[in-house]
Amino acid sequence: MAVPLVAGAVAQGLSKNKATPYILGGLILVTTVGGFLIVRSALKKLGLIEDKEETRINQKLTKLDHFNPNFYSPIKTTIDSFRAKEIADIFEDSTSGIFTDEEELYGAVREASNPHNMSLVSKEYMRRHDESLIDVIIKNLNKNEKKRLLKTLGY
Numbered sequence: 001m002a003v004p005l006v007a008g009a010v011a012q013g014l015s016k017n018k019a020t021p022y023i024l025g026g027l028i029l030v031t032t033v034g035g036f037l038i039v040r041s042a043l044k045k046l047g048l049i050e051d052k053e054e055t056r057i058n059q060k061l062t063k064l065d066h067f068n069p070n071f072y073s074p075i076k077t078t079i080d081s082f083r084a085k086e087i088a089d090i091f092e093d094s095t096s097g098i099f100t101d102e103e104e105l106y107g108a109v110r111e112a113s114n115p116h117n118m119s120l121v122s123k124e125y126m127r128r129h130d131e132s133l134i135d136v137i138i139k140n141l142n143k144n145e146k147k148r149l150l151k152t153l154g155y
Helices: 002-016 020-046 052-063 081-096 102-111 115-129 133-140 143-152
Strands: none
Touching: 052 133, 052 143, 081 102, 081 115, 081 133, 102 143, 115 133, 133 143
């Protein structure tokens, strides 16, 4: 019985305070914005929405000649087609599981980092797996792995 009296007294005291609407408005604003930021960051982590930085990274990767299967020149490659097939398989093995085998993947990228070599790897990947290597990279690597891939390629 005392609780309703206390709550009534508190409510009556708040109604006399001229700052009450501002306090309540501030609380509503803070909880709304905070909730939005929490939900947005959770959606980004789940991959349900793409952030602007990742979109920029994906566009940069897509524009590189490294992943164009028709770019390579046999004169300018330093790996043979057998090694390109092995590296294509490393990409497949590294990106097809739950976790990326980063050391193996980036070691292979370092070996074939020249645009003509990577283009040959892209060609072999498409030939062996019926899917574009760049599509697999964009779909299966997270933002940090893509950044490291760009850095390994010298970008």
